[in-house]
Amino acid sequence: MERTGADIRFENATVTYPNGHAGLKGITLDIPAGQMVGVVGLSGAGKSTLVRTINGLVPLSAGSIAVGGHTLTGRGGTQLRGRELRELRSNVGMVFQSFNLAKRTTVINNVLMGRLYHSPAWRTLLGAWKNDDVELAMRALERVEIVGKAYEPAASLSGGQQQRVAIARALAQRPQVILADEPVASLDPPTSHVVMRDLARINAELGITVVVNLHFLDLARTYSERLIGMRAGEIVFDGTGAEADEAVFESIYGRSLTAEDVLEARAEL
Amino acid sequence: MSVETATSKPAPAAPPGPGRLHQRPARPAHWGRKALWLLVSLIVVAAFWSVKIKWSALADFGPQLVKYLGLMFGPPDWSKFGEAFSAVVLSVQMAWIGTVLGILISFPLSFLAARGLAPRAVNWPLRVLFAVIRAVPEVVIAILILSVTGLTPFTGALALAVGSVGTLGKWGYESFEGVDPGPKEAVRSTGGGTLALIRWGIWPSAAPEVLSFWLYRFEINVRASAILGLIGAGGIGKMLTDNVQFRNWDAVGMLLLVVIVVTMIIDQLSGAVRNRLVNGSWRPPRSRGRNRPRR
Amino acid sequence: MSQAAAPSAPYMGQRPSKPRRGRPTAAAVVVLAAITVWAGLGVGVDLAAIGRNWQNAVVNTTQLLQPDYAFFPKTIPALLETLNMAVIATFIGSLLSVPLAFLASRATNPNAPLLGAVRFGMNLIRSVPDILYAAILVAVVGVGALSGIMALVLFNVGIIVKLVSEALDAEDLGAQEAALAAGATWTGANRSAMLPQILPSLASQVLYTFEINIRASTVIGLVGAGGLGILIDNVRSFFRYHELSLIILEILVMVLVLEALSSALRKRLV
Structure with missing residues (x-):
């Protein structure tokens, strides 16, 4: 199958927050096009920072990240801004923990937000979308099997349905990369699997590079071909799910596995 | 572009079965919404069409405005600042007395207008009274009171008081009715009467909001007191209209600055106190922004 | 009266002294009353005038109730x-x-x-x-x-x-x-x-x-x-x-x- 993803190359990527907290400590990492990568770690380990630097939502302090043909750099470098930054972002779809939909408007309008970069300002302001864009949005909704809700207000959907709309919004961008920041943290276990399956299917069928950070180790193992473990802003594990044994786990979490870290166990609680 | 083919593959055929989610719905027509928009547009067009205005006057509005701003502020005439200052103080005093009297009258009435605290037969006439008062502009109320107290600042204050009763009364009963039922039931269950209910079941919860409404009404009355000067009730409004009439533009400029500065100071002070009452902090609540993306 | 509770003492079992919240409230009331008196003097509050002229009000009100x-x-x-x-x-x-x-x-x-x-x-x-x-x-x-x-x-x-x-x-x-x-x-x-x-x-x-x-x-x-x-x-x-x-x-x-x-x-x- 044709792979249409972009590769991502971190070069000594460093993020220091204004309060002095180190988010990323000189990460160097290579993600080939079309790979599905799961990032795991405790909260505060830097996994969210890692994902959010890829589309510039969190700016780098030093180092660089190359995404497809674009390069994000830290302060002092030629930082991407304005149209160039937006072009990079238009190639990178993002899925959020709390779905981030405009709840009062329709599902289709939410998905069309994925086309904002490609629409002229007057069309955006009038809400007069190109027919091609509407078609693209409808196809994206069909791919996550929720097109029937296209004209309903987003608020009327369940959490799982809202997250699938958010995935459709990312797909409508025709992205080379999809980032997912804790996409299932607000969902119940069965719905979590539906959403993760959607992401895995998109990765397999469309060849889009997917970077997803997850709290639950078992979900990450099941759905990603490559697992990255983070601790205190550094990568402490990089390998396949099969290689991630108890010892690896302890190096990531600094303690042994508990029910809190596994989705299935939590489901039984 | 290399992603050209990303989503242009044929969509998977909709599987059979309970697949409403797989079918593209028809675009809803929204007839009601369209009719409403049509009606609103018609009203606006009709208003523009029927209003008698020399739109040509707009053509030289720009130059005219520049000319008058120049006359007013280039530079303002500060010679009458003392007089202006005492006039603005008088306006603020009118607003204060108007608000205090308004509170004294509306406070008991708003309890009587609240459902559950007084019989329905008492609620409704009061609510109608509040609505009627709200509908009448303060100037008109002042014209009515004029014959009783003469053309004095006190007339202005009374007019503001009566005007305040309309809004304060309404806001009052609305917030008394909106109080969480828990404490109310608790007081009732201990056998407390209506007075005990008001003091211990309602007032503690409603107080911050109601106090903040009082201050807000004071802010409104500060502005309204300037209007009352028009009919001769005194204060900054009278001085302003007099100077506009005699085209003392440099004095008008000074007066405007005085009004703006005093109003802004009062708004800031009152706003800070209202925030303190409602949110427990002197500053307005911060926007719920988090992880703000940067440019 | 205002003896500070020792940190190790059984806190919940001890009667605390009444917090002195009354003082700022009283101060606020005094300030507000003072402003009101000052404003009242400035405006020339004359409630007696209402008493003297209430007949005018009656006449006006009756006229008002009969719109032309x-x-x-x-x-x-x-x-x-x-x-x-x-x-x-x-x-x-x-x-x-x-x-x-x-x-x-x-x-x-x-x-x-x-x-x-x-x-x-x-x-x-x-x-x-x-x-x-x-x-x-x-x-x-x-x-x-x-x-x-x-x-x-x-x-x-x-x-x-x-x-x-x-x-x-x-x-x-x-x-x-x-x-x-x-x-x-x-x-x-x-x-x-x-x-x-x-x-x-x-x-x-x-x-x-x-x-x-x-x-x-x-x-x-x-x-x-x-x-x-x-x-x-x-x-x-x-x-x-x-x-x-x-x-x-x-x-x-x-x-x-x-x-x-x-x-x-x-x-x-x-």
């Missing part, structure tokens, strides 16, 4: 002008307010200096009463509805921008973040992610403004800016209370009908 309906045809042009002014001012005011509200909210305007400038300008506009705008504009553009409409527009922009930008400040920023992450401009993200969220409160503000305009446009005529105010000015100078009463009745009916309409609409919007 024969006067109605003469009020029609002014009535229509008031309505026209209110509609046009609400329309123009709302159109101007929407972009300004987005510029005046911390949530939708990332440019701090511009944000500050817009907010300051809006505070400035709001601190001048509508009637003063009308008085000055009458001098600048002449007597008539145009100056009234302009005064109302300024007044409306002040109100709508304040209330709508506050609604924007309180809005959830998730969808906006998502739109920006998809490569949208701030304008694009605000239009498609924020505008739909505040549409109900915007609509209800516009309706509220229309109500206020009806009320205000009856007054600004006093300085020659068109509408019913001009009539009010005429009848008041001759103490024709039967006619004034009809005008008040007309305002009353318009405002009450509008209030009923807009509260019905508002219920459907929210």
Whole structure:
């Protein structure tokens, strides 16, 4: 199958927050096009920072990240801004923990937000979308099997349905990369699997590079071909799910596995 | 572009079965919404069409405005600042007395207008009274009171008081009715009467909001007191209209600055106190922004 | 009495001393009373005058209760002008307010200096009463509805921008973040992610403004800016209370009908 993803190359990527907290400590990492990568770690380990630097939502302090043909750099470098930054972002779809939909408007309008970069300002302001864009949005909704809700207000959907709309919004961008920041943290276990399956299917069928950070180790193992473990802003594990044994786990979490870290166990609680 | 083919593959055929989610719905027509928009547009067009205005006057509005701003502020005439200052103080005093009297009258009435605290037969006439008062502009109320107290600042204050009763009364009963039922039931269950209910079941919860409404009404009355000067009730409004009439533009400029500065100071002070009452902090609540993306 | 509890003592088992919250409250009451006395002296509060002249009030009230309906045809042009002014001012005011509200909210305007400038300008506009705008504009553009409409527009922009930008400040920023992450401009993200969220409160503000305009446009005529105010000015100078009463009745009916309409609409919007 044709792979249409972009590769991502971190070069000594460093993020220091204004309060002095180190988010990323000189990460160097290579993600080939079309790979599905799961990032795991405790909260505060830097996994969210890692994902959010890829589309510039969190700016780098030093180092660089190359995404497809674009390069994000830290302060002092030629930082991407304005149209160039937006072009990079238009190639990178993002899925959020709390779905981030405009709840009062329709599902289709939410998905069309994925086309904002490609629409002229007057069309955006009038809400007069190109027919091609509407078609693209409808196809994206069909791919996550929720097109029937296209004209309903987003608020009327369940959490799982809202997250699938958010995935459709990312797909409508025709992205080379999809980032997912804790996409299932607000969902119940069965719905979590539906959403993760959607992401895995998109990765397999469309060849889009997917970077997803997850709290639950078992979900990450099941759905990603490559697992990255983070601790205190550094990568402490990089390998396949099969290689991630108890010892690896302890190096990531600094303690042994508990029910809190596994989705299935939590489901039984 | 290399992603050209990303989503242009044929969509998977909709599987059979309970697949409403797989079918593209028809675009809803929204007839009601369209009719409403049509009606609103018609009203606006009709208003523009029927209003008698020399739109040509707009053509030289720009130059005219520049000319008058120049006359007013280039530079303002500060010679009458003392007089202006005492006039603005008088306006603020009118607003204060108007608000205090308004509170004294509306406070008991708003309890009587609240459902559950007084019989329905008492609620409704009061609510109608509040609505009627709200509908009448303060100037008109002042014209009515004029014959009783003469053309004095006190007339202005009374007019503001009566005007305040309309809004304060309404806001009052609305917030008394909106109080969480828990404490109310608790007081009732201990056998407390209506007075005990008001003091211990309602007032503690409603107080911050109601106090903040009082201050807000004071802010409104500060502005309204300037209007009352028009009919001769005194204060900054009278001085302003007099100077506009005699085209003392440099004095008008000074007066405007005085009004703006005093109003802004009062708004800031009152706003800070209202925030303190409602949110427990002197500053307005911060926007719920988090992880703000940067440019 | 005010013995400090030892940290190791069984805290919950000990009676604490009553917190002295009473003192600031008492101080506030004293200050407020002092302001009231000072303001009362300045205004010249004369409750006795009401007692002396209450008969006047009775006479006026009885006159007011007998509106002169024969006067109605003469009020029609002014009535229509008031309505026209209110509609046009609400329309123009709302159109101007929407972009300004987005510029005046911390949530939708990332440019701090511009944000500050817009907010300051809006505070400035709001601190001048509508009637003063009308008085000055009458001098600048002449007597008539145009100056009234302009005064109302300024007044409306002040109100709508304040209330709508506050609604924007309180809005959830998730969808906006998502739109920006998809490569949208701030304008694009605000239009498609924020505008739909505040549409109900915007609509209800516009309706509220229309109500206020009806009320205000009856007054600004006093300085020659068109509408019913001009009539009010005429009848008041001759103490024709039967006619004034009809005008008040007309305002009353318009405002009450509008209030009923807009509260019905508002219920459907929210």
